[in-house]
Amino acid sequence: MVEMGLNAVWIMVAAVLVLLMQGGFILLETGSTRMKNAGHVAGKTIFTVGLISLVYWAVGYGFAFGGDAGEGLNKILGLGNFFFDPSISAAEGDAYPSSVFFVFQLAFAAVSMSIAWGGFAERAKLSVxxxxxxxxxxxxxxxxxxxxxxxxxxxxxxxxxxxxxxxxHLTGAMAAFAATILLKPRIGKYNKDGSANEILGHNQVFTSLSVLLLWVGWFGFNAGSALTIGDGFFAYVAFTTQLGAAGGAVAALLISWLVKGKADIGVTLNGALAGLVAITASCAYVEPWAAVVIGLIAGVLVFFSQLFFEKIRVDDPIAALSVHGAAGVWGTLANGFFATPELAEKVGVGQAGLFYGGGGHQLWVQFLSVVVCGAFAFAASFIVLWVIKQIMGLRVTEEQEIVGLDLSEHGSYGYPEALKKSNTTTAL
Known part of the structure; x- marks a missing residue:
C-alpha cells in the first residue's frame, strides 16, 4: 500500500506538470503571433482544454484504453470505460489508482490538441x-x-x-498540417512571386518563457510515464530527457549561426523543443551519448525543416510541423537505431536497435508506426476539417483577420491599454 501510494503521488505530480504545459503553449502561441490575437490565443486554449477534458472522459479514454488489450476488434479500437467511472480507491495489488492514470492520460491528450492549434493560428473561427x-x-x-x-x-x-x-506530437502536428493546407496562409505571408514575408511574433520574452515552462513540464511528460517509483528508473528517464533537450538547443543555435551568420533566438528555442520531442520516444531506451546525438540531430533538423515548409508555402506560425512533426518522426525512428537490449527488456517493449545487434526489425516497426499513425492523423483531420469547411467555413473574413481575432471573435482586446492608446492617438 505504501508503494501504491507513492506511485499515485508521483503520477499526480507528473500529471500536474503536463497540464501546466498548457501555460507554456499559451505563451508560445501568443508570443509567436501578433498582439491583436493575444487574448484569443490564451482564451481558446483554456476553453479547448476544458472541452477535451469532457470529450476524453465521455468517449476518448474508452477508445484509447477500454476493453481487453490485443483481443479481436480491440487490436484496432478500445471498447469500454466510456463515461469513465473509476473506483474511489485502488484495489489491493494495484500499482496505482485508475483515476490518477486517467488524469495523466488526459493531460497528454490536451497537449496533442494544443500542438494541433499551431496550424490554425491567427485565421480560424472560434467555432472551428x-x-x-x-x-x-x-x-x-x-x-x-x-x-x-x-x-x-x-x-x-x-x-x-x-x-x-x-x-x-506527430498526431498533433499532422492535424496542424491538415489545417494549414485547408485554411491557407495568413494575409500578407506570401507575395505573388512566391517569396515569403516574415510575420514576426510580438513578444520573444513570452516565447522564451514558454520554452522553459514546457521544458520543466517535460519531466512530468517523460519521467512520469514510468508510472511507478519502483527502483527509481524514472530518474534515468529524466536524465536522458535533459540531455536530449540540451543537444537540441545547442545544435539549433549553432546551425542557425553558421548558415545565417547570426544566432537566431527563435530557432534556438525551437531546437530545445525539438530535442525534447525527439527524446520523448527514446528516453527510456537509449544510453546517455545516444540521447545527446538524438537531440543534436533534432536541433539541426528543425532548422532545415522550417526553411522547407516556408519554401513550399505552408504557413506554420508556431513551427508545429517542424518541432513536433519532423522531430517526432526522427525521435520515433531513433529507437530503431539506438535502443539497447537491456533497456528494451527493462521497459518490456520491442527489442534492440540496429546499432546494438537488433538488426532492422525494430527500425521497421518504428518506421511503420510513423507512417501509419501520421497518415491516419492527417487523413482523419483533413476529412473532418474539409467537411466543416463545406458546411460553415473554417476561416474568418479578411476584415476580421486584419482587425484581429481578439476584437472580431470576442469583442475585447488582449492588451486593452494599447487599444485605448491607439484610439486616443487617432482622435488627436
Missing part, C-alpha cells in the same frame, strides 16, 4: 476550434493512443514510443 476538438479528443487522438499504448496492433508489434513522439 470547438467542433474539431470534439472529433480530435473523441476519435483521432484516442485511436492512435490505443494502437501504441492501449494494447493495439502496433503495441503487439513492439512499437517503442515511451512518452509520445508519435502518439502525442
Amino acid at each position: 476550434y470547438l467542433i474539431f476538438t470534439l472529433f480530435f479528443g473523441s476519435v483521432i487522438y484516442p485511436v492512435i493512443a490505443h494502437w501504441i499504448w492501449g494494447g493495439g496492433w502496433l503495441a503487439e508489434d513492439g512499437s517503442q514510443d515511451y512518452a509520445g513522439s508519435t502518439v502525442v
Whole structure:
C-alpha cells in the first residue's frame, strides 16, 4: 500500500506538470503571433482544454484504453470505460489508482490538441476550434493512443514510443498540417512571386518563457510515464530527457549561426523543443551519448525543416510541423537505431536497435508506426476539417483577420491599454 501510494503521488505530480504545459503553449502561441490575437490565443486554449477534458472522459479514454488489450476488434479500437467511472480507491495489488492514470492520460491528450492549434493560428473561427476538438479528443487522438499504448496492433508489434513522439506530437502536428493546407496562409505571408514575408511574433520574452515552462513540464511528460517509483528508473528517464533537450538547443543555435551568420533566438528555442520531442520516444531506451546525438540531430533538423515548409508555402506560425512533426518522426525512428537490449527488456517493449545487434526489425516497426499513425492523423483531420469547411467555413473574413481575432471573435482586446492608446492617438 505504501508503494501504491507513492506511485499515485508521483503520477499526480507528473500529471500536474503536463497540464501546466498548457501555460507554456499559451505563451508560445501568443508570443509567436501578433498582439491583436493575444487574448484569443490564451482564451481558446483554456476553453479547448476544458472541452477535451469532457470529450476524453465521455468517449476518448474508452477508445484509447477500454476493453481487453490485443483481443479481436480491440487490436484496432478500445471498447469500454466510456463515461469513465473509476473506483474511489485502488484495489489491493494495484500499482496505482485508475483515476490518477486517467488524469495523466488526459493531460497528454490536451497537449496533442494544443500542438494541433499551431496550424490554425491567427485565421480560424472560434467555432472551428470547438467542433474539431470534439472529433480530435473523441476519435483521432484516442485511436492512435490505443494502437501504441492501449494494447493495439502496433503495441503487439513492439512499437517503442515511451512518452509520445508519435502518439502525442506527430498526431498533433499532422492535424496542424491538415489545417494549414485547408485554411491557407495568413494575409500578407506570401507575395505573388512566391517569396515569403516574415510575420514576426510580438513578444520573444513570452516565447522564451514558454520554452522553459514546457521544458520543466517535460519531466512530468517523460519521467512520469514510468508510472511507478519502483527502483527509481524514472530518474534515468529524466536524465536522458535533459540531455536530449540540451543537444537540441545547442545544435539549433549553432546551425542557425553558421548558415545565417547570426544566432537566431527563435530557432534556438525551437531546437530545445525539438530535442525534447525527439527524446520523448527514446528516453527510456537509449544510453546517455545516444540521447545527446538524438537531440543534436533534432536541433539541426528543425532548422532545415522550417526553411522547407516556408519554401513550399505552408504557413506554420508556431513551427508545429517542424518541432513536433519532423522531430517526432526522427525521435520515433531513433529507437530503431539506438535502443539497447537491456533497456528494451527493462521497459518490456520491442527489442534492440540496429546499432546494438537488433538488426532492422525494430527500425521497421518504428518506421511503420510513423507512417501509419501520421497518415491516419492527417487523413482523419483533413476529412473532418474539409467537411466543416463545406458546411460553415473554417476561416474568418479578411476584415476580421486584419482587425484581429481578439476584437472580431470576442469583442475585447488582449492588451486593452494599447487599444485605448491607439484610439486616443487617432482622435488627436
